[in-house]
Amino acid sequence: MLQTIALLMENKPGALLRVTGLLSARGYNIESLTVARTIDPQLSRMTIVVDVDATLRAQVIKQMNKLINVLQATDVTDAPSICRELLLLRVRAQQESRTAILKEAEIFGGRVVDSSTEGFVIEVTGEGEKLDEFVDVMRSYGDIEVVRSGATAMPLGSKKLKLQPPVPTRAELARV
Amino acid sequence: MSTQLMNGATMLLECLVREGVECIFGYPGGVTLPFYDALYDHPIRHVLVRHEENAAFAAEGYARATGKVGVCCATSGPGATNLVTGLVDAMMDSIPIVALTGQVSTKLIGSDAFQEADTFGITRSCTKHNYLVKKLEDLPAVVHEAFYVAASGRPGPVLVDIPKDVFQGKGHYQPVGAIHLPGYKVFTEGHAGQIRRAAQMIWESKKPMVYAGGGIIAANASEELREFVELTDFPAVNTLMGLGALPAEHPNFISMPGMHGSYAANMGMYNADLLIALGVRFDDRVTGRLAAFAPHAKIIHVDIDPAEIGKIRQPDLPIVGDVKRVLQKLNKLLAELKPELEPMYAAARREWRNEIQSWKEQYPLAPVYSDTEIKPQHLVAEIDRLSGGRAIVCADVGQHQMWAAQLVRFNEPRLWINSGGLGAMGFGLPSAIGAQFARPDKLVFALVGDGGFQMSIPELATIAAYGLPVKIVVLNNGYLGMVRQWQELFYNNRLSSVTLDCFPEAEKLAGAYGFKGRTVEKPHELRAAMEECVNEPGPYLLNVKVSPYENVYPMVPAGGAINEMVMGPPQPVSA
Ligand SMILES: Cc1ncc(C[n+]2csc(CCOP(=O)(O)OP(=O)(O)O)c2C)c(N)n1
Ligand SMILES: [Mg+2]
Numbered sequence: 125m126l127q128t129i130a131l132l133m134e135n136k137p138g139a140l141l142r143v144t145g146l147l148s149a150r151g152y153n154i155e156s157l158t159v160a161r162t163i164d165p166q167l168s169r170m171t172i173v174v175d176v177d178a179t180l181r182a183q184v185i186k187q188m189n190k191l192i193n194v195l196q197a198t199d200v201t202d203a204p205s206i207c208r209e210l211l212l213l214r215v216r217a218q219q220e221s222r223t224a225i226l227k228e229a230e231i232f233g234g235r236v237v238d239s240s241t242e243g244f245v246i247e248v249t250g251e252g253e254k255l256d257e258f259v260d261v262m263r264s265y266g267d268i269e270v271v272r273s274g275a276t277a278m279p280l281g282s283k284k285l286k287l288q289p290p291v292p293t294r295a296e297l298a299r300v
Numbered sequence: 301m302s303t304q305l306m307n308g309a310t311m312l313l314e315c316l317v318r319e320g321v322e323c324i325f326g327y328p329g330g331v332t333l334p335f336y337d338a339l340y341d342h343p344i345r346h347v348l349v350r351h352e353e354n355a356a357f358a359a360e361g362y363a364r365a366t367g368k369v370g371v372c373c374a375t376s377g378p379g380a381t382n383l384v385t386g387l388v389d390a391m392m393d394s395i396p397i398v399a400l401t402g403q404v405s406t407k408l409i410g411s412d413a414f415q416e417a418d419t420f421g422i423t424r425s426c427t428k429h430n431y432l433v434k435k436l437e438d439l440p441a442v443v444h445e446a447f448y449v450a451a452s453g454r455p456g457p458v459l460v461d462i463p464k465d466v467f468q469g470k471g472h473y474q475p476v477g478a479i480h481l482p483g484y485k486v487f488t489e490g491h492a493g494q495i496r497r498a499a500q501m502i503w504e505s506k507k508p509m510v511y512a513g514g515g516i517i518a519a520n521a522s523e524e525l526r527e528f529v530e531l532t533d534f535p536a537v538n539t540l541m542g543l544g545a546l547p548a549e550h551p552n553f554i555s556m557p558g559m560h561g562s563y564a565a566n567m568g569m570y571n572a573d574l575l576i577a578l579g580v581r582f583d584d585r586v587t588g589r590l591a592a593f594a595p596h597a598k599i600i601h602v603d604i605d606p607a608e609i610g611k612i613r614q615p616d617l618p619i620v621g622d623v624k625r626v627l628q629k630l631n632k633l634l635a636e637l638k639p640e641l642e643p644m645y646a647a648a649r650r651e652w653r654n655e656i657q658s659w660k661e662q663y664p665l666a667p668v669y670s671d672t673e674i675k676p677q678h679l680v681a682e683i684d685r686l687s688g689g690r691a692i693v694c695a696d697v698g699q700h701q702m703w704a705a706q707l708v709r710f711n712e713p714r715l716w717i718n719s720g721g722l723g724a725m726g727f728g729l730p731s732a733i734g735a736q737f738a739r740p741d742k743l744v745f746a747l748v749g750d751g752g753f754q755m756s757i758p759e760l761a762t763i764a765a766y767g768l769p770v771k772i773v774v775l776n777n778g779y780l781g782m783v784r785q786w787q788e789l790f791y792n793n794r795l796s797s798v799t800l801d802c803f804p805e806a807e808k809l810a811g812a813y814g815f816k817g818r819t820v821e822k823p824h825e826l827r828a829a830m831e832e833c834v835n836e837p838g839p840y841l842l843n844v845k846v847s848p849y850e851n852v853y854p855m856v857p858a859g860g861a862i863n864e865m866v867m868g869p870p871q872p873v874s875a
Contacts (some may be wrong), residue, residue: 134483137432145425186607192449195483205828217609271325290478293444300520 125157127181128207130277131170131188132195132285133251135161139193143170146187152176152243156209156274164284167195171207194284204280208274211255216243219265308436308467311340312400315473316344316445321371323737324400325349325358329375330415331402347737347766348376350758354730356386359397362743363390363733364717365742367520368399370734376404377415380461381422385724387457388426392721393541394518396455399427399447405465408432419461422803428456436469444476453486454605455518487604489623490629498576498600498617498643499633501643505574505598506648508534511557514720515542515579515623516623517602517713524627525578526550532635533649535656539580541720544710548689554656555665558586559856560702563865564593566856568656569594570863577601579623582612585719602626663854663867665706674823676775676846677703682830683745683773684708691743692717692735694727696752698782700775702852704747726755729772730767733759736768743771743834748798750776757809763839764813772834774843776803777850785851806843817841 133139140159145152152174159170176184181199188197200207213234217225222244229236229246232254238245243266247256252275263266302864304315312651316324323345339346349355352374360528380401390397390417420432421871429449431442432836439462446458491808502508507740516525516538522545529536529552538545546553557565569575575597580586592612601608601615602623607620619626663846667681680703683693689711695718710716717735719727732746748756753774780798787795809819815838820829826844832838854865 138424138430141421145758149425162827183607183611189485190605190607192481192484193613202378232583286485287482291448292478293318295315295444295475296322296477298318 125175125178125201127176127199128175128205128216128275128277129172129174129185129197130187130200130205130279131164131172131197133168133170133191134193134195135166135168136193139168140170142191142193143172143188145192146184147172147174147176150180150184156272158274158276164196168183171275173275178206195287196283198279198281198283200277200279205277206280207275207277208249209252209255209275211248212245212271213259213262214243214245214269215262215266216268221265227260228258228261232261260276264271303473305470305472307334307338308439308446308462308469308471309334311436311439311441311471311473312462312467313338313344314504315440316371319369319447320446321369321676321715323347323362324371324374324777325355325371325734326361326400327352327355327375327380328616329402331374331376331404331464332467334375334380334464335402344833346373347733347762349730349733349762352382352392353726354733354756354759356383356397356761357727358737359399359596359736360386360390360395361694361717361731363395363734364607365714365735365738367714368396369447369519369737370395371387371400372397373400373409374402374403375415376419377417380419381417381434383459383661384426385423385722386498387423387459389719389724389727390457391426391428393514393719395457396450397457398450399423399457399459399492401459401460401461401735402467403463405462407465407510408446409463419459423459424839426457427459430459430461432461433466434463436466437474439466440473441479445479445481448479449481449484453484465521484734486837487606487620488622488625490602490619490626494617495626495629496633496765498619499637500641501598501600501617502532502573502576502634503637503644506645507571507573508532508576509572509574509597509654510534510536510576511539511580512536512545512568512577512578512690513539513580516542516545519579519604519622519624520713521579521624522546522582522713523626524624524631527631528627528634528873531631531638533653534576535568535653537561537568538720539583539586540705542579542708543705544713547711548709554660556705557586557862558583559858560706560852560854561586561868562660562665562706563854564656564659566854566862566865567659571655572597575599577615579603579625587612588856588862590683592863594671641687651798653754668850670823672823674821674826674844675846676700676777676850677707678826679773679775679822679844679846680747681705682826683747686834687743687745691715691745692739693745693747694718694728694732694744696748696756697723697725698749698752698780699777699785699844699850700747700749700781701778701781703775721745725749725752728752729770731754732770732772733762733768734795736770744769746770746772748772748774749781750774750778750803751780756801760841761808767829769836769838772839772841773833774806776843776845778803778830778845778848784850788851790857803843806841810839811839815839815841817843819843819845821845
């Protein structure tokens with residue numbers, strides 16, 4: 125079963141590699157990964173979806189929390205959280221099916237972001253399963269191309285974020 | 301207040317001075333030229349080793365012998381990649397070292413420049429943390445942070461990669477007041493409620509066993525451990541990494557547990573109803589088959605690293621914290637509760653101690669002697685005799701390491717120095733160099749196999765050049781003994797590529813470097829030879845030819861249960 129991990133980490137070179145390195149070192153394949161900085165430009169949020177052996181999940185989270193650049197890693201698979209994904213779908217369709225396509229897009233809450241005589245590019249966000257369904261439906265109208273962002277999760281639990289306060293350097297301690 | 305204008309190399313030295321660094325083990329190269337130029341007339345001592353791997357091992361030896369951060373240094377590319385084994389070793393055994401590497405100039409990074417390697421990428425997984433410094437103004441903060449990360453929490457290796465133009469750039473050293481690492485979690489105190497529950501469990505046990513490891517040494521918690529053991533009068537084992545945590549001659553000390561641990565230690569672990577696990581990680585060489593490891597025991601696990609809790613065995617009572625602080629608090633509570641709670645199961649525990657005593661007497665760990673050949677255990681017993689529990693012994697990896705762990709007494713922490721987690725051959729001799737620099741007052745043995753010694757021969761030059769009085773004792777069985785033992789026991793004695801046919805003459809080899817050496821093979825010569833070796837004011841190479849086919853026993857075969865030890869070679873059936 126897939127595990128969803130939400131991370132808050134420092135926005136520093138190599139930080140991403142440290143996190144994914146823990147997974148690749150154990151031979152796990154990452155299903156999806158999203159990362160971007162937060163309102164605080166020093167920090168990033170990352171969501172990883174990965175198939176980790178059930179018995180090792182807690183250990184993987186602990187190892188992530190041990191990374192110096194990681195402020196918090198949380199397993200949100202079964203925890204209260206909102207999880208969304210962005211999908212861009214390009215469909216090439218005949219003139220006569222254009223109206224039907226727009227109807228379907230509306231049902232899925234999609235938005236047309238490009239329109240041409242050949243067809244549309246539609247943007248949809250939602251949970252992974254809903255996007256799967258949308259893809260299935262669109263396939264019946266013609267050739268499609270799909271790009272997905274991978275899941276981005278927002279944990280809803282109120283797990284307190286414990287941060288280490290600054291510590292004086294040895295040099296500073298020796299001075300005072 | 302900032303200092304005068306200086307280049308990056310001098311600024312690095314300024315940082316090192318402020319971190320209390322006295323000695324660096326290293327090897328120069330193209331991109332570290334500015335650094336070596338700054339070192340030229342600097343009070344920090346640079347020890348020129350003969351291979352970068354040994355610079356890392358020497359820094360580890362220094363750190364293991366003192367608890368201070370060891371420092372090593374290498375140039376870019378091949379210099380940096382040569383450090384890798386030492387970094388992994390320090391990672392596995394939680395040893396605080398800082399590795400400084402040169403990198404090609406920032407403008408050249410990524411261009412396949414001469415001697416470029418992605419050191420930052422290569423060492424990511426074998427360091428606790430690593431840095432690539434791209435701007436001179438970042439250098440002081442990074443270096444101070446590196447020392448802090450290496451030494452705090454669960455210690456480990458930290459690497460700082462510095463491009464040549466950063467060494468050459470000019471700037472002012474700005475003192476760094478504080479280290480900001482919001483995501484670095486160091487848990488020291490231990491949960492008060494958990495400690496209270498532990499105290500209760502401890503007095504309620506009937507068959508307790510203290511299982512103490514390298515964490516006690518890292519935390520400098522030997523005193524607290526001794527106090528715990530004396531307060532409770534519980535029996536204790538020290539793991540391979542923990543030897544010396546409790547003095548070997550302490551009446552409550554049993555021995556090392558695990559694959560080559562004693563019968564009493566393993567039977568004690570197997571039959572215990574409570575394991576007090578202090579700074580240990582339930583290594584597979586200790587537990588054997590997990591399902592059969594301490595199956596009846598409740599577990600109290602104290603460790604500074606939360607990721608160790610439940611990694612291998614789920615404890616009944618976890619305490620995340622610095623084992624020194626936790627033991628201080630626990631000891632206080634135990635003393636308070638003692639008058640009320642100790643008598644409850646005192647009788648049962650007396651019986652338990654007697655049981656352990658009888659196991660000890662049934663199968664003691666004792667040297668073996670012969671009139672015709674030197675038994676390897678005889679040699680190790682000689683080291684023990686001359687050490688009297690006080691010398692530093694740096695071992696390499698193999699049978700000799702296990703015999704030393706079984707038979708040499710260590711009455712203080714930081715005397716037994718070995719590559720525990722990684723088992724890296726070639727560790728013994730260079731780590732002895734580091735230890736001898738750290739402790740010039742100490743008698744330092746490098747006890748090495750004939751295999752591992754040949755991985756370290758270049759460092760004889762370092763020993764000679766600095767006149768280090770290291771006592772190099774080669775346990776020469778003519779084989780890669782530990783591998784030969786496994787081939788004998790598990791591969792029908794098909795001895796495949798384990799014969800070490802050619803070994804240099806010790807007297808000539810040492811002589812070529814300008815110090816004394818000798819080979820002995822008669823049991824009656826050993827004592828005098830060992831004394832000559834130890835009494836020599838300078839270095840000494842003693843090559844001791846021992847019986848080739850001796851195996852290390854007792855033994856828990858890999859994946860076996862710790863209560864089903866093989867006590868010795870199959871005995872001939874008498875007619
Ligand atoms: C770098 C490295 N390579 C290979 C091994 C595997 N290995 C473990 S013990 C051993 C034999 C060591 O032989 P020697 O140094 O003669 O010591 P002995 O076991 O004979 O005491 C070998 C090859 C290792 N531990 N480290
Ligand atoms: Mg050998």
